[in-house]
Amino acid sequence: MRNTGQVGPEHARKQAELRIFGQAVPTHFLSQTVVKAGPGHRLFLAVPRGTPPAGGWPIVYLLDGNAVFDFLTPDLLALAPGLMLAGIGYDTDRQFAREQRTLDFTAPEGPGDGIRPDPVHPGRLVGGASLFLDRLTGPLRAAAEAAAPVDPARRTLWGHSFGGLFTLYALLTRPGAFARYAAISPSIWWDEGLIRRVADRAGRMAAPPPLLAALGDREKRSGSDGPPPDGPAPATMRFLADLRDGPGLSPQIHVLPGLVHIDTIAGSLPLALPFAAA
Template sequence: MSQTVVASGPGHRLFLAVPRGAPPAAGWPILYLLDGNAAFDFLTPDHLAAVPGLMLAGIGYDTDRQFAREQRTLDFTAPEGPGDGIRPDPVHPGRLAGGAAQFLDRLTGPLRAAAEAAAPVDPTRRTLWGHSFGGLFTLYALLTRPGAFARFAAISPSIWWDEALIRRVADGAGRLASPPPLLVALGDREKRSGSDGPPPDGPAPATMRFVADLRDRNGLSPQVHVLPGLVHIQTIAGSLPLALPFAADAVPG
Protein backbone atom coordinates (compact mmCIF):
# COMPACT_ATOMS: atom_id res chain seq x y z
CA MET A 1 0.00 0.00 0.00
CA SER A 2 1.38 3.40 -0.94
CA GLN A 3 1.70 6.12 1.64
CA THR A 4 -1.47 8.03 2.35
CA VAL A 5 -1.72 11.29 0.48
CA VAL A 6 -3.98 14.16 1.39
CA ALA A 7 -5.72 16.45 -1.06
CA SER A 8 -7.67 19.54 -0.01
CA GLY A 9 -10.78 20.81 -1.75
CA PRO A 10 -13.52 23.34 -1.03
CA GLY A 11 -14.89 22.31 2.36
CA HIS A 12 -13.47 18.79 2.23
CA ARG A 13 -10.23 16.89 2.57
CA LEU A 14 -9.70 13.69 0.68
CA PHE A 15 -7.45 11.07 2.28
CA LEU A 16 -6.24 8.29 -0.01
CA ALA A 17 -4.43 4.99 0.44
CA VAL A 18 -3.67 3.37 -2.92
CA PRO A 19 -2.36 -0.19 -3.29
CA ARG A 20 1.11 -0.68 -4.72
CA GLY A 21 1.63 -2.46 -7.98
CA ALA A 22 -0.48 -2.90 -11.07
CA PRO A 23 -4.24 -2.74 -10.55
CA PRO A 24 -6.57 -5.54 -11.64
CA ALA A 25 -7.95 -5.21 -15.16
CA ALA A 26 -11.26 -3.90 -13.79
CA GLY A 27 -9.58 -1.57 -11.26
CA TRP A 28 -9.18 -1.65 -7.49
CA PRO A 29 -12.06 -2.26 -5.11
CA ILE A 30 -12.51 0.88 -3.00
CA LEU A 31 -13.74 1.60 0.51
CA TYR A 32 -15.11 5.09 1.17
CA LEU A 33 -14.72 6.13 4.82
CA LEU A 34 -16.86 9.02 6.06
CA ASP A 35 -15.37 11.31 8.73
CA GLY A 36 -12.12 10.68 6.92
CA ASN A 37 -10.06 12.84 9.29
CA ALA A 38 -10.91 10.52 12.19
CA ALA A 39 -11.07 7.29 10.22
CA PHE A 40 -7.55 7.70 8.82
CA ASP A 41 -6.28 8.56 12.31
CA PHE A 42 -7.41 5.11 13.45
CA LEU A 43 -5.95 3.19 10.50
CA THR A 44 -2.70 1.36 11.22
CA PRO A 45 -0.04 -0.22 8.99
CA ASP A 46 -1.37 -3.62 10.07
CA HIS A 47 -4.86 -2.71 8.87
CA LEU A 48 -3.51 -1.73 5.46
CA ALA A 49 -1.23 -4.76 5.22
CA ALA A 50 -4.23 -7.04 5.75
CA VAL A 51 -5.94 -5.73 2.60
CA PRO A 52 -3.12 -4.99 0.13
CA GLY A 53 -5.48 -4.94 -2.85
CA LEU A 54 -8.04 -2.47 -1.43
CA MET A 55 -8.02 1.26 -2.13
CA LEU A 56 -9.26 3.52 0.66
CA ALA A 57 -10.74 7.00 0.33
CA GLY A 58 -11.43 9.02 3.46
CA ILE A 59 -14.01 11.76 2.91
CA GLY A 60 -13.12 14.33 5.52
CA TYR A 61 -13.57 18.03 6.15
CA ASP A 62 -11.21 20.94 5.74
CA THR A 63 -10.23 21.01 9.42
CA ASP A 64 -7.41 19.70 11.57
CA ARG A 65 -9.95 18.27 14.03
CA GLN A 66 -11.07 14.66 13.80
CA PHE A 67 -14.71 15.69 13.52
CA ALA A 68 -16.41 18.74 11.99
CA ARG A 69 -19.45 18.43 14.22
CA GLU A 70 -21.70 21.08 12.70
CA GLN A 71 -20.99 20.08 9.10
CA ARG A 72 -21.38 16.35 9.65
CA THR A 73 -24.69 16.90 11.45
CA LEU A 74 -25.96 18.72 8.36
CA ASP A 75 -24.50 16.28 5.85
CA PHE A 76 -25.35 12.98 7.54
CA THR A 77 -28.99 13.51 8.59
CA ALA A 78 -32.01 12.82 6.42
CA PRO A 79 -34.14 15.58 4.92
CA GLU A 80 -37.72 16.03 5.99
CA GLY A 81 -40.52 17.86 4.24
CA PRO A 82 -40.58 19.72 0.94
CA GLY A 83 -37.71 21.58 -0.70
CA ASP A 84 -34.16 20.82 0.30
CA GLY A 85 -35.17 19.52 3.72
CA ILE A 86 -32.66 21.69 5.62
CA ARG A 87 -33.97 22.61 9.06
CA PRO A 88 -32.77 23.33 12.61
CA ASP A 89 -31.35 20.25 14.30
CA PRO A 90 -34.01 19.08 16.79
CA VAL A 91 -31.33 17.62 19.07
CA HIS A 92 -28.39 20.06 18.96
CA PRO A 93 -29.39 23.74 19.26
CA GLY A 94 -27.58 25.98 16.80
CA ARG A 95 -26.90 23.26 14.24
CA LEU A 96 -28.64 22.55 10.94
CA ALA A 97 -29.79 19.13 9.79
CA GLY A 98 -31.36 17.43 6.81
CA GLY A 99 -28.65 17.68 4.14
CA ALA A 100 -28.13 13.97 3.48
CA ALA A 101 -29.66 13.97 -0.01
CA GLN A 102 -27.45 16.87 -1.09
CA PHE A 103 -24.36 15.30 0.46
CA LEU A 104 -25.08 11.97 -1.24
CA ASP A 105 -25.11 13.84 -4.56
CA ARG A 106 -21.69 15.34 -3.74
CA LEU A 107 -20.31 12.04 -2.49
CA THR A 108 -21.30 10.13 -5.61
CA GLY A 109 -20.45 13.07 -7.88
CA PRO A 110 -17.44 15.38 -7.46
CA LEU A 111 -15.99 13.72 -4.35
CA ARG A 112 -16.07 10.29 -5.96
CA ALA A 113 -14.61 11.68 -9.17
CA ALA A 114 -11.72 13.28 -7.27
CA ALA A 115 -10.96 10.10 -5.34
CA GLU A 116 -11.08 7.85 -8.37
CA ALA A 117 -8.91 10.14 -10.46
CA ALA A 118 -5.98 8.91 -8.36
CA ALA A 119 -6.10 5.29 -9.55
CA PRO A 120 -8.29 2.94 -11.59
CA VAL A 121 -11.32 1.80 -9.57
CA ASP A 122 -13.77 -1.03 -10.20
CA PRO A 123 -17.17 0.74 -10.16
CA THR A 124 -18.89 -2.52 -9.22
CA ARG A 125 -16.81 -2.89 -6.01
CA ARG A 126 -17.41 0.32 -4.09
CA THR A 127 -18.19 0.09 -0.35
CA LEU A 128 -19.42 2.88 1.94
CA TRP A 129 -18.45 2.94 5.65
CA GLY A 130 -19.75 5.40 8.24
CA HIS A 131 -19.62 5.66 12.04
CA SER A 132 -22.21 7.26 14.35
CA PHE A 133 -23.94 10.00 12.31
CA GLY A 134 -21.93 8.59 9.40
CA GLY A 135 -23.48 5.19 10.12
CA LEU A 136 -26.91 6.80 10.06
CA PHE A 137 -26.06 8.35 6.68
CA THR A 138 -24.83 4.98 5.41
CA LEU A 139 -28.24 3.49 6.20
CA TYR A 140 -29.95 6.46 4.52
CA ALA A 141 -27.83 5.98 1.39
CA LEU A 142 -28.58 2.26 1.35
CA LEU A 143 -32.32 2.79 1.67
CA THR A 144 -32.64 5.66 -0.81
CA ARG A 145 -29.99 4.77 -3.42
CA PRO A 146 -29.04 1.13 -2.89
CA GLY A 147 -27.19 1.05 -6.21
CA ALA A 148 -24.84 3.89 -5.28
CA PHE A 149 -22.41 1.42 -3.66
CA ALA A 150 -21.99 -2.34 -3.89
CA ARG A 151 -21.75 -2.78 -0.10
CA PHE A 152 -22.52 -0.76 3.01
CA ALA A 153 -20.98 -0.81 6.51
CA ALA A 154 -22.92 1.07 9.21
CA ILE A 155 -20.97 1.33 12.46
CA SER A 156 -22.76 2.39 15.67
CA PRO A 157 -25.42 4.22 13.61
CA SER A 158 -27.13 7.06 15.51
CA ILE A 159 -30.62 5.60 15.29
CA TRP A 160 -31.56 7.67 18.36
CA TRP A 161 -31.36 10.86 16.28
CA ASP A 162 -34.97 11.28 15.05
CA GLU A 163 -35.59 7.54 14.98
CA ALA A 164 -39.08 8.14 13.57
CA LEU A 165 -37.55 9.83 10.52
CA ILE A 166 -35.10 7.08 9.59
CA ARG A 167 -37.94 4.59 10.08
CA ARG A 168 -40.07 6.55 7.61
CA VAL A 169 -37.16 6.41 5.16
CA ALA A 170 -37.02 2.63 5.61
CA ASP A 171 -40.78 2.31 5.23
CA GLY A 172 -40.63 4.33 2.01
CA ALA A 173 -37.91 2.09 0.61
CA GLY A 174 -39.99 -1.06 0.99
CA ARG A 175 -38.49 -4.39 -0.02
CA LEU A 176 -35.38 -3.85 -2.12
CA ALA A 177 -35.29 -5.71 -5.42
CA SER A 178 -31.55 -6.41 -5.17
CA PRO A 179 -30.56 -5.81 -1.54
CA PRO A 180 -26.82 -5.14 -1.24
CA PRO A 181 -24.70 -6.67 1.52
CA LEU A 182 -24.81 -4.73 4.79
CA LEU A 183 -22.43 -4.97 7.72
CA VAL A 184 -23.50 -3.48 11.05
CA ALA A 185 -21.19 -3.27 14.07
CA LEU A 186 -21.74 -1.67 17.48
CA GLY A 187 -20.32 -1.90 20.95
CA ASP A 188 -22.04 -3.34 23.99
CA ARG A 189 -20.98 -0.43 26.25
CA GLU A 190 -22.14 2.53 24.17
CA LYS A 191 -24.11 5.46 25.48
CA ARG A 192 -24.96 8.87 24.08
CA SER A 193 -22.51 11.70 24.73
CA GLY A 194 -23.46 13.68 27.81
CA SER A 195 -25.91 11.10 29.11
CA ASP A 196 -25.83 10.25 32.80
CA GLY A 197 -25.18 6.93 34.44
CA PRO A 198 -22.83 4.05 33.71
CA PRO A 199 -22.42 2.59 30.24
CA PRO A 200 -25.11 0.07 29.33
CA ASP A 201 -24.49 -3.64 29.38
CA GLY A 202 -25.44 -4.68 25.86
CA PRO A 203 -25.90 -3.21 22.40
CA ALA A 204 -28.33 -0.34 21.81
CA PRO A 205 -31.85 -1.83 21.71
CA ALA A 206 -33.11 0.75 19.17
CA THR A 207 -30.32 -0.16 16.77
CA MET A 208 -30.90 -3.87 17.14
CA ARG A 209 -34.64 -3.43 16.53
CA PHE A 210 -33.99 -1.28 13.47
CA VAL A 211 -31.57 -3.82 11.99
CA ALA A 212 -34.09 -6.62 12.57
CA ASP A 213 -36.72 -4.55 10.78
CA LEU A 214 -34.35 -4.05 7.83
CA ARG A 215 -34.36 -7.80 7.47
CA ASP A 216 -38.10 -8.26 7.83
CA ARG A 217 -39.32 -5.16 6.00
CA ASN A 218 -36.64 -4.34 3.42
CA GLY A 219 -35.34 -7.80 2.55
CA LEU A 220 -31.78 -7.15 3.69
CA SER A 221 -29.53 -9.76 5.29
CA PRO A 222 -27.37 -7.71 7.67
CA GLN A 223 -24.18 -9.11 9.14
CA VAL A 224 -24.41 -7.90 12.75
CA HIS A 225 -21.36 -7.78 15.00
CA VAL A 226 -21.55 -6.77 18.67
CA LEU A 227 -18.09 -5.61 19.75
CA PRO A 228 -17.55 -6.64 23.39
CA GLY A 229 -16.43 -4.01 25.87
CA LEU A 230 -16.35 -1.13 23.39
CA VAL A 231 -17.80 2.34 23.95
CA HIS A 232 -18.96 4.53 21.09
CA ILE A 233 -15.67 6.09 19.91
CA GLN A 234 -13.84 2.76 20.18
CA THR A 235 -16.04 1.14 17.56
CA ILE A 236 -14.27 3.12 14.82
CA ALA A 237 -11.07 1.13 15.32
CA GLY A 238 -13.00 -1.94 16.43
CA SER A 239 -14.91 -2.10 13.17
CA LEU A 240 -11.94 -1.82 10.81
CA PRO A 241 -10.80 -5.48 11.02
CA LEU A 242 -14.36 -6.37 9.94
CA ALA A 243 -15.04 -3.64 7.39
CA LEU A 244 -11.75 -3.77 5.48
CA PRO A 245 -12.01 -7.44 4.43
CA PHE A 246 -15.76 -6.96 3.88
CA ALA A 247 -14.91 -4.30 1.28
CA ALA A 248 -11.91 -6.12 -0.15
CA ASP A 249 -13.94 -9.30 -0.72
CA ALA A 250 -16.73 -7.48 -2.58
CA VAL A 251 -17.36 -9.39 -5.79
CA PRO A 252 -18.28 -7.64 -9.01
CA GLY A 253 -22.02 -7.26 -9.32
Protein backbone atom coordinates in the same frame (compact mmCIF):
# COMPACT_ATOMS: atom_id res chain seq x y z
CA MET B 1 -24.68 28.74 13.07
CA ARG B 2 -23.70 28.85 16.74
CA ASN B 3 -20.23 27.52 17.46
CA THR B 4 -20.56 24.58 19.85
CA GLY B 5 -16.97 23.44 19.43
CA GLN B 6 -16.12 23.89 23.12
CA VAL B 7 -18.80 21.56 24.46
CA GLY B 8 -19.48 17.87 24.06
CA PRO B 9 -17.28 14.81 24.39
CA GLU B 10 -13.51 15.18 24.44
CA HIS B 11 -13.03 13.25 21.21
CA ALA B 12 -15.26 15.73 19.39
CA ARG B 13 -12.64 18.46 20.01
CA LYS B 14 -9.53 16.37 19.43
CA GLN B 15 -6.97 17.43 16.85
CA ALA B 16 -6.23 14.90 14.13
CA GLU B 17 -2.60 13.82 14.45
CA LEU B 18 -2.56 11.59 11.34
CA ARG B 19 0.52 9.70 12.52
CA ILE B 20 0.17 7.13 9.76
CA PHE B 21 1.47 9.68 7.26
CA GLY B 22 4.82 9.56 9.06
CA GLN B 23 4.99 5.76 9.25
CA ALA B 24 6.23 3.11 6.87
CA VAL B 25 3.26 1.56 5.06
CA PRO B 26 4.36 -1.45 2.99
CA THR B 27 0.98 -2.09 1.35
CA HIS B 28 -0.30 1.34 0.26
CA PHE B 29 0.72 4.78 -0.99
CA LEU B 30 -0.82 7.53 1.17
CA SER B 31 -1.81 11.05 0.17
CA GLN B 32 -4.11 13.85 1.26
CA THR B 33 -5.51 16.86 -0.55
CA VAL B 34 -8.27 19.45 -0.27
CA VAL B 35 -11.28 19.21 -2.58
CA LYS B 36 -13.16 22.49 -2.97
CA ALA B 37 -16.66 21.04 -3.06
CA GLY B 38 -19.45 22.19 -0.76
CA PRO B 39 -17.93 23.44 2.51
CA GLY B 40 -14.49 22.10 1.51
CA HIS B 41 -13.33 18.56 2.12
CA ARG B 42 -10.07 16.84 2.87
CA LEU B 43 -9.59 13.71 0.82
CA PHE B 44 -7.32 11.06 2.38
CA LEU B 45 -6.23 8.26 0.05
CA ALA B 46 -4.55 4.92 0.56
CA VAL B 47 -3.85 3.38 -2.85
CA PRO B 48 -2.56 -0.20 -3.03
CA ARG B 49 0.99 -0.68 -4.21
CA GLY B 50 1.46 -2.83 -7.28
CA THR B 51 -0.46 -3.36 -10.50
CA PRO B 52 -4.23 -2.88 -10.27
CA PRO B 53 -6.51 -5.68 -11.42
CA ALA B 54 -7.96 -5.44 -14.93
CA GLY B 55 -11.23 -4.01 -13.63
CA GLY B 56 -9.59 -1.60 -11.18
CA TRP B 57 -9.20 -1.61 -7.40
CA PRO B 58 -12.13 -2.14 -5.06
CA ILE B 59 -12.60 1.02 -3.00
CA VAL B 60 -14.12 1.88 0.37
CA TYR B 61 -15.31 5.41 1.07
CA LEU B 62 -14.85 6.26 4.76
CA LEU B 63 -16.84 9.17 6.17
CA ASP B 64 -15.23 11.36 8.85
CA GLY B 65 -11.98 10.72 7.05
CA ASN B 66 -9.94 12.95 9.39
CA ALA B 67 -10.84 10.68 12.31
CA VAL B 68 -10.62 7.38 10.44
CA PHE B 69 -7.12 8.09 9.14
CA ASP B 70 -6.19 9.13 12.68
CA PHE B 71 -7.09 5.60 13.83
CA LEU B 72 -5.70 3.83 10.75
CA THR B 73 -2.48 1.81 11.13
CA PRO B 74 -0.19 -0.08 8.76
CA ASP B 75 -1.36 -3.33 10.36
CA LEU B 76 -4.98 -2.51 9.57
CA LEU B 77 -4.11 -1.68 5.97
CA ALA B 78 -2.29 -5.00 5.72
CA LEU B 79 -5.62 -6.75 6.29
CA ALA B 80 -6.72 -5.59 2.81
CA PRO B 81 -3.62 -4.95 0.70
CA GLY B 82 -5.63 -4.83 -2.52
CA LEU B 83 -8.26 -2.36 -1.29
CA MET B 84 -8.18 1.36 -2.00
CA LEU B 85 -9.34 3.62 0.84
CA ALA B 86 -10.80 7.10 0.38
CA GLY B 87 -11.34 9.04 3.60
CA ILE B 88 -13.89 11.81 3.08
CA GLY B 89 -13.21 14.42 5.75
CA TYR B 90 -13.70 18.13 6.19
CA ASP B 91 -11.17 20.93 5.78
CA THR B 92 -10.35 21.11 9.48
CA ASP B 93 -7.45 20.05 11.67
CA ARG B 94 -9.82 18.31 14.07
CA GLN B 95 -11.00 14.72 13.87
CA PHE B 96 -14.61 15.83 13.48
CA ALA B 97 -16.41 18.85 12.01
CA ARG B 98 -19.38 18.54 14.34
CA GLU B 99 -21.84 21.06 12.94
CA GLN B 100 -21.12 20.25 9.29
CA ARG B 101 -21.38 16.48 9.69
CA THR B 102 -24.67 16.87 11.59
CA LEU B 103 -26.05 18.77 8.59
CA ASP B 104 -24.62 16.44 5.95
CA PHE B 105 -25.37 13.09 7.58
CA THR B 106 -29.02 13.59 8.60
CA ALA B 107 -32.04 12.91 6.41
CA PRO B 108 -34.58 15.42 5.16
CA GLU B 109 -38.12 14.87 6.42
CA GLY B 110 -39.25 14.07 2.88
CA PRO B 111 -38.52 14.88 -0.76
CA GLY B 112 -37.85 18.58 -1.11
CA ASP B 113 -38.35 19.36 2.58
CA GLY B 114 -34.89 20.85 2.82
CA ILE B 115 -32.73 21.89 5.74
CA ARG B 116 -34.15 22.69 9.19
CA PRO B 117 -32.99 23.35 12.78
CA ASP B 118 -31.71 20.35 14.70
CA PRO B 119 -34.29 19.36 17.34
CA VAL B 120 -31.57 17.69 19.44
CA HIS B 121 -28.54 20.03 19.20
CA PRO B 122 -29.46 23.74 19.52
CA GLY B 123 -27.61 25.89 17.02
CA ARG B 124 -27.09 23.16 14.43
CA LEU B 125 -28.90 22.48 11.16
CA VAL B 126 -29.96 19.09 9.82
CA GLY B 127 -31.47 17.49 6.74
CA GLY B 128 -28.68 17.79 4.18
CA ALA B 129 -28.13 14.08 3.51
CA SER B 130 -29.54 14.10 -0.01
CA LEU B 131 -27.36 17.06 -0.96
CA PHE B 132 -24.29 15.45 0.59
CA LEU B 133 -24.98 12.17 -1.21
CA ASP B 134 -24.98 14.11 -4.48
CA ARG B 135 -21.62 15.64 -3.52
CA LEU B 136 -20.20 12.30 -2.41
CA THR B 137 -21.15 10.47 -5.60
CA GLY B 138 -20.24 13.48 -7.75
CA PRO B 139 -17.16 15.68 -7.25
CA LEU B 140 -15.77 13.80 -4.21
CA ARG B 141 -15.95 10.45 -5.96
CA ALA B 142 -14.46 11.94 -9.11
CA ALA B 143 -11.53 13.39 -7.15
CA ALA B 144 -10.85 10.09 -5.36
CA GLU B 145 -11.06 7.93 -8.44
CA ALA B 146 -8.85 10.21 -10.51
CA ALA B 147 -5.96 8.93 -8.39
CA ALA B 148 -6.10 5.28 -9.49
CA PRO B 149 -8.23 2.91 -11.56
CA VAL B 150 -11.30 1.80 -9.57
CA ASP B 151 -13.81 -0.98 -10.17
CA PRO B 152 -17.20 0.81 -10.17
CA ALA B 153 -18.92 -2.46 -9.23
CA ARG B 154 -16.86 -2.78 -6.02
CA ARG B 155 -17.50 0.48 -4.18
CA THR B 156 -18.29 0.33 -0.45
CA LEU B 157 -19.57 3.09 1.83
CA TRP B 158 -18.53 3.06 5.51
CA GLY B 159 -19.79 5.46 8.17
CA HIS B 160 -19.67 5.72 11.97
CA SER B 161 -22.21 7.32 14.35
CA PHE B 162 -23.98 10.06 12.34
CA GLY B 163 -21.96 8.70 9.42
CA GLY B 164 -23.46 5.27 10.11
CA LEU B 165 -26.92 6.84 10.06
CA PHE B 166 -26.08 8.45 6.71
CA THR B 167 -24.83 5.10 5.39
CA LEU B 168 -28.24 3.59 6.16
CA TYR B 169 -29.95 6.58 4.52
CA ALA B 170 -27.85 6.15 1.36
CA LEU B 171 -28.56 2.42 1.27
CA LEU B 172 -32.32 2.94 1.66
CA THR B 173 -32.69 5.84 -0.78
CA ARG B 174 -30.08 5.09 -3.47
CA PRO B 175 -29.03 1.45 -2.99
CA GLY B 176 -27.19 1.41 -6.32
CA ALA B 177 -24.85 4.25 -5.36
CA PHE B 178 -22.48 1.72 -3.76
CA ALA B 179 -22.17 -2.04 -4.03
CA ARG B 180 -21.76 -2.61 -0.28
CA TYR B 181 -22.52 -0.69 2.90
CA ALA B 182 -20.99 -0.73 6.39
CA ALA B 183 -22.92 1.12 9.12
CA ILE B 184 -20.98 1.38 12.37
CA SER B 185 -22.70 2.45 15.61
CA PRO B 186 -25.38 4.29 13.62
CA SER B 187 -27.08 7.09 15.56
CA ILE B 188 -30.57 5.59 15.43
CA TRP B 189 -31.38 7.51 18.63
CA TRP B 190 -31.21 10.87 16.84
CA ASP B 191 -34.63 10.43 15.15
CA GLU B 192 -35.63 6.78 15.06
CA GLY B 193 -39.02 7.63 13.62
CA LEU B 194 -37.45 9.44 10.66
CA ILE B 195 -35.04 6.67 9.65
CA ARG B 196 -37.91 4.19 10.00
CA ARG B 197 -40.02 6.30 7.63
CA VAL B 198 -37.09 6.33 5.20
CA ALA B 199 -36.99 2.52 5.41
CA ASP B 200 -40.74 2.28 4.89
CA ARG B 201 -40.55 4.46 1.78
CA ALA B 202 -37.77 2.27 0.39
CA GLY B 203 -40.09 -0.71 0.14
CA ARG B 204 -38.93 -4.18 -0.71
CA MET B 205 -35.62 -4.24 -2.59
CA ALA B 206 -35.32 -6.53 -5.60
CA ALA B 207 -31.58 -7.04 -5.10
CA PRO B 208 -30.56 -5.83 -1.62
CA PRO B 209 -26.85 -4.96 -1.39
CA PRO B 210 -24.73 -6.50 1.37
CA LEU B 211 -24.84 -4.59 4.67
CA LEU B 212 -22.35 -4.95 7.53
CA ALA B 213 -23.37 -3.41 10.85
CA ALA B 214 -21.26 -3.23 14.00
CA LEU B 215 -21.67 -1.60 17.41
CA GLY B 216 -20.10 -1.85 20.82
CA ASP B 217 -21.72 -3.32 23.90
CA ARG B 218 -20.64 -0.40 26.14
CA GLU B 219 -21.88 2.53 24.10
CA LYS B 220 -23.94 5.38 25.45
CA ARG B 221 -25.00 8.70 24.02
CA SER B 222 -22.51 11.53 24.44
CA GLY B 223 -23.22 13.48 27.61
CA SER B 224 -25.68 10.98 29.04
CA ASP B 225 -25.45 10.21 32.74
CA GLY B 226 -24.61 6.95 34.45
CA PRO B 227 -22.25 4.11 33.66
CA PRO B 228 -21.90 2.63 30.18
CA PRO B 229 -24.66 0.13 29.37
CA ASP B 230 -24.06 -3.59 29.40
CA GLY B 231 -25.07 -4.64 25.91
CA PRO B 232 -25.63 -3.13 22.46
CA ALA B 233 -28.16 -0.33 21.93
CA PRO B 234 -31.62 -1.96 21.81
CA ALA B 235 -33.05 0.58 19.34
CA THR B 236 -30.22 -0.09 16.89
CA MET B 237 -30.58 -3.85 17.19
CA ARG B 238 -34.35 -3.60 16.63
CA PHE B 239 -33.94 -1.38 13.59
CA LEU B 240 -31.36 -3.66 12.00
CA ALA B 241 -33.54 -6.70 12.61
CA ASP B 242 -36.54 -4.95 11.05
CA LEU B 243 -34.56 -4.33 7.84
CA ARG B 244 -34.99 -8.03 7.11
CA ASP B 245 -38.79 -7.80 7.04
CA GLY B 246 -39.12 -4.42 5.33
CA PRO B 247 -36.53 -3.73 2.61
CA GLY B 248 -35.46 -7.39 2.68
CA LEU B 249 -31.85 -6.74 3.69
CA SER B 250 -29.74 -9.40 5.39
CA PRO B 251 -27.38 -7.38 7.60
CA GLN B 252 -24.29 -8.99 9.08
CA ILE B 253 -24.54 -7.73 12.66
CA HIS B 254 -21.43 -7.70 14.88
CA VAL B 255 -21.40 -6.73 18.55
CA LEU B 256 -17.92 -5.52 19.52
CA PRO B 257 -17.25 -6.56 23.13
CA GLY B 258 -16.03 -3.95 25.60
CA LEU B 259 -16.08 -1.04 23.15
CA VAL B 260 -17.53 2.42 23.80
CA HIS B 261 -18.77 4.61 20.97
CA ILE B 262 -15.53 6.24 19.78
CA ASP B 263 -13.66 2.93 19.95
CA THR B 264 -15.87 1.29 17.34
CA ILE B 265 -14.18 3.29 14.58
CA ALA B 266 -10.94 1.33 14.87
CA GLY B 267 -12.73 -1.73 16.25
CA SER B 268 -14.86 -2.09 13.13
CA LEU B 269 -12.03 -1.84 10.59
CA PRO B 270 -10.79 -5.45 10.92
CA LEU B 271 -14.31 -6.45 9.84
CA ALA B 272 -15.07 -3.68 7.39
CA LEU B 273 -11.87 -3.64 5.32
CA PRO B 274 -12.01 -7.35 4.34
CA PHE B 275 -15.77 -6.92 3.77
CA ALA B 276 -15.08 -4.09 1.32
CA ALA B 277 -12.29 -6.04 -0.38
CA ALA B 278 -14.46 -9.12 -1.00
